[in-house]
Amino acid sequence: MDWRLATKRLWSVFSRVAIFQPVFRARFWPSVFHALVGWGFLYYLFVNVFEAIHAYVPGFIIPGVTGEIYLFLADISSVAVLTGMVFFILRRFIFKPANLSTRDSTLLLPKARAGIRRDSAIVAIFIVIHVGSRFLGESLAIAAQQHADIWQPFGSLFANLLYKLSPQTINIGEHITFWLALGTILAFLPYFPYSKHIHLFFTPLNFLLKPERKSIGEMSYINIDDSATESFGAAKLSDLGWEQLMDAYSCIMCFRCQEVCPAYQTGKVLSPAALEINKRYLLNGVKSTLPEDKLVESVIPTEAIWACTSCGACVDICPVGNEPMRDILDIRRNLSLMENSFPKQLDSAFRGMERVHNPWGVPVSERMKWAEGLSVPTIAQNPKPDVLWWVGCAPAIDPRAQKTARAFAKILTAAKVNFAILGENEQCTGDAARRAGREDIFFMLAQNNVAQLNKVRPKRIVTTCPHCLHTLKNEYPAFGGNYEIIHHSQLIMELITQCKLVIPVQMTKDAITYHDPCYLGRQNGIIDPPRTVLSGIGLTISEMPRHGQKSFCCGAGGAQAWKEEEPGTERVSSARLAEAKSVGARTIAVGCPFCLTMLEDAAKQNGDMEIKDIAELVSSTL
Numbered sequence: 001m002d003w004r005l006a007t008k009r010l011w012s013v014f015s016r017v018a019i020f021q022p023v024f025r026a027r028f029w030p031s032v033f034h035a036l037v038g039w040g041f042l043y044y045l046f047v048n049v050f051e052a053i054h055a056y057v058p059g060f061i062i063p064g065v066t067g068e069i070y071l072f073l074a075d076i077s078s079v080a081v082l083t084g085m086v087f088f089i090l091r092r093f094i095f096k097p098a099n100l101s102t103r104d105s106t107l108l109l110p111k112a113r114a115g116i117r118r119d120s121a122i123v124a125i126f127i128v129i130h131v132g133s134r135f136l137g138e139s140l141a142i143a144a145q146q147h148a149d150i151w152q153p154f155g156s157l158f159a160n161l162l163y164k165l166s167p168q169t170i171n172i173g174e175h176i177t178f179w180l181a182l183g184t185i186l187a188f189l190p191y192f193p194y195s196k197h198i199h200l201f202f203t204p205l206n207f208l209l210k211p212e213r214k215s216i217g218e219m220s221y222i223n224i225d226d227s228a229t230e231s232f233g234a235a236k237l238s239d240l241g242w243e244q245l246m247d248a249y250s251c252i253m254c255f256r257c258q259e260v261c262p263a264y265q266t267g268k269v270l271s272p273a274a275l276e277i278n279k280r281y282l283l284n285g286v287k288s289t290l291p292e293d294k295l296v297e298s299v300i301p302t303e304a305i306w307a308c309t310s311c312g313a314c315v316d317i318c319p320v321g322n323e324p325m326r327d328i329l330d331i332r333r334n335l336s337l338m339e340n341s342f343p344k345q346l347d348s349a350f351r352g353m354e355r356v357h358n359p360w361g362v363p364v365s366e367r368m369k370w371a372e373g374l375s376v377p378t379i380a381q382n383p384k385p386d387v388l389w390w391v392g393c394a395p396a397i398d399p400r401a402q403k404t405a406r407a408f409a410k411i412l413t414a415a416k417v418n419f420a421i422l423g424e425n426e427q428c429t430g431d432a433a434r435r436a437g438r439e440d441i442f443f444m445l446a447q448n449n450v451a452q453l454n455k456v457r458p459k460r461i462v463t464t465c466p467h468c469l470h471t472l473k474n475e476y477p478a479f480g481g482n483y484e485i486i487h488h489s490q491l492i493m494e495l496i497t498q499c500k501l502v503i504p505v506q507m508t509k510d511a512i513t514y515h516d517p518c519y520l521g522r523q524n525g526i527i528d529p530p531r532t533v534l535s536g537i538g539l540t541i542s543e544m545p546r547h548g549q550k551s552f553c554c555g556a557g558g559a560q561a562w563k564e565e566e567p568g569t570e571r572v573s574s575a576r577l578a579e580a581k582s583v584g585a586r587t588i589a590v591g592c593p594f595c596l597t598m599l600e601d602a603a604k605q606n607g608d609m610e611i612k613d614i615a616e617l618v619s620s621t622l
Contacts, residue, residue: 013207018042022319025550026256027099030091033084037127040081041200044131047074051134051182068151071138075152078135081127089124092117099259106264106271107301112281116253119195130184137177144170194284202250203320210243210323214474216315217523219329219434221478224443232439233334237282237293240327247322248279257314257324262553263307267569270304272314272324279327295331305331306343307566310435310558311518316549329435329558336437346436349562353441357427357448358393359562364424370395370402371421374409378423379456385420387412387491388458390472392465393428394593400600401593404464407619408488414622415501417491419462425452429471436559446471450481464488464615466519466526466592467557473524487520489530489591489614496536505621506538513542513585515576515599516551517592525549530591530614537621542583552576556594573602577609589614 016022020038024031050070054060062070092100101116102108139158142149143165148156162170192198220241222232234240257272258264264271278299296302308328315323335341352361368378370391379388389412395405412419430445449472453461461483463469473485495501514530521527527548534541546552555565555572565571577599580588587610590596596613603609 009208013204016207017204020319022321025319026259026317030087033087036080037084037088040077040084040131041127043073043077044081046070047077047134048182048185051178055178055182071149071151072153075135075138075155078131078138079154081131082135085124085127085131089128092120092124099255102255102258102271102274105269106274107269107278107297107299107304108271108274109278109281109286111286112274112277115281116196116277119253122191123195123197126184126188130181130188133177133181133184137174137181140165140170140173140177144174196251196253199250199252199320202246203252206243206246206250206321209246210321214477215470215523216312216323217310217325217470217519218474219326222333222439222443224440231334232337233332233437234295234327234330235334235338236295237279239295239334240279240330244323244327244330245279245283247324247327248276248283250320250322251276251280252320253277254319256317256319257322260313260317260550262309262311262313262555262572262575263304263566263568265552266572266575268304268307268566269301270307270566272328275300275304275324275327276322295327296335300328300331302335302341303566304328305335306563307568308558309518309553309555309560309572311553312523313518313550313553316522329437332435332437333439334437337439342436342438343563345563346559349432349559350436350438350441353428353430353433353438353445357445358397359428359432360393360397362397367396367424367426370397370405371409374406375413376409377420379420379425380423382418382420383456386418386459387420388453388456388461389419389421390461390463390465390468391421391426392463392468392593394597395464396426398593398597400597404593404596404613404615407613407615408464410619410622411492411495411501411615415495417495417500422452422456427452429468429476431467431471432559432562434471434475435557436562446476446479446481450476450479453481453483458483460484460486462486462488462491464591464593464613466517466524467594470519470523487524487526487529487591489533490526492614492618493529493532493536496533501618503537503618503621507617507621510586511542511584512539512587512589513544513580513583514547514589515544515554515580515595516547516549517590517595518551518553518557520591521551522549530589533614533618534589537618539589539617541589542585544579544583546579552579554592554595554598556598561594561597571602573598574606577602577606580609581607586610587612589617 020035023034061067138152138155140162142152142155142159143162255273261270261272282293305328310325312325315325348361349359352359356364391405394401427445427448430442434442461472469485469487472483514534516527531541553572554576588599589612591614596611600611603611
């Protein structure tokens with residue numbers, strides 16, 4: 001065991017649990033009140049132990065200053081918890097915000113739909129009685145002394161209302177509240193495993209035991225050639241990994257994942273929260289109408305499975321470390337591989353990747369047409385480059401994305417970078433195949449590409465496609481491919497800061513905004529380099545409300561680029577375009593060929609906006 005890694009993980013778990021950092025990434029005021037309840041309850045673990053000892057050891061107290069500090073913190077904790085609970089009771093049962101539930105069109109088991117509010121009510125009653133009884137009991141004890149206790153300021157304040165009670169009434173009240181505070185714990189314990197507050201136990205385990213990921217979007221390795229494997233993907237609950245089952249019990253039913261899901265936010269039936277909640281209820285013995293608790297239509301409908309863009313927003317925002325996206329992609333694996341069930345629009349892309357190694361189905365002989373008239377050396381012509389440029393299928397084949405490739409080639413030439421490309425030997429990385437469930441196609445492409453790259457042994461690989469970057473960097477290591485991969489914005493930033501690329505003309509355009517591709521920003525943490533490049537050529541960025549790690553999806557990921565978008569109230573790309581317009585931008589800068597295509601298509605239908613890749617903007621200044 002690597003004790004340094006273990007210690008690092010333990011500290012990470014402690015810090016997350018102790019300061020509730022993941023909770024504060026969204027819904028600021030609810031997070032503040034949640035922290036008040038959480039911190040108060042953490043201290044109450046100690047309070048309840050002391051009170052239980054005190055119950056059976058008459059006269060037991062914590063002596064001296066330690067005891068006084070104990071009373072002070074208990075007093076503060078009581079008020080913090082009760083204040084937080086008042087907020088949550090009003091929010092849940094009086095104001096009823098839409099983001100604490102899901103639409104009727106979303107598949108949520110009837111017992112779950114009814115049980116969420118009932119569970120919240122039971123937990124709220126327990127906490128108010130438990131903490132309220134202890135606080136009232138301490139206030140009665142202060143009233144019995146007939147003078148304030150400076151170490152219990154809130155208890156003393158409330159005791160002012162109790163001084164007129166008779167000594168006998170105060171004495172009876174102290175006994176009732178003392179045993180009520182402890183008794184509610186015993187009464188709640190049998191229900192605790194079935195309540196959403198079991199997350200108090202499972203969340204730390206989730207953080208502690210969940211496998212390390214290179215990225216939140218990294219998918220698990222499957223050996224397609226293993227003849228011993230009879231089934232791939234997940235068809236039933238028992239097919240899910242232990243960590244995926246534990247997610248169901250870690251879920252606090254806060255619906256944050258649903259709130260950031262691009263599919264749900266554009267009116268589609270997918271809700272990552274409903275998926276986790278349905279899993280929990282099935283695991284707790286609630287029967288579905290399907291045999292063996294089949295996942296499809298029991299926890300998630302088929303339409304919702306294919307609405308996921310694999311953007312990773314649900315995984316990123318979850319305060320307890322759940323990964324609903326992984327469940328969906330594992331279900332897709334089973335549907336595509338074992339049942340041959342997938343949107344038929346994907347057939348063409350699958351055939352293209354199988355036969356000519358690209359989803360467009362373009363012959364290999366045409367893969368270099370984009371570079372006609374440019375000085376772009378292949379690896380055969382320049383076998384030892386400083387940088388191997390992984391062009392990617394879209395920049396090599398798609399007419400619009402080819403402009404990005406040509407612009408980047410111009411930049412590399414202007415900066416005198418020693419680079420080369422694989423040319424006709426380059427194949428699709430298989431990202432779309434894998435996220436559509438066709439692990440067999442991905443397996444073939446990954447093996448071919450790793451074999452090719454291991455022969456070349458590149459010093460560095462640069463790519464203009466975040467999907468290629470993600471796959472090469474995070475998923476090819478499982479196939480023996482370990483490389484240094486960078487995005488073209490990172491290389492351009494290096495060239496500018498090292499004065500290898502001189503920008504002769506500073507741009508003075510209308511307001512510009514930058515759209516963070518999901519696979520670049522959220523899933524691989526590359527957020528600042530694109531902005532540094534844009535600033536370096538004289539542009540001022542107006543940030544959209546959802547940017548950086550919280551960026552909203554363009555709608556292309558998860559193989560959506562190769563199929564029709566599932567029915568909803570609007571297209572994901574249209575929602576993103578509207579957000580760009582809201583900040584007064586006339587130009588959207590992107591760093592992904594798929595984002596480029598999706599947003600440009602939306603712009604054609606929804607108004608006058610210009611969509612440009614970072615490379616195009618930089619190239620125009622040279």
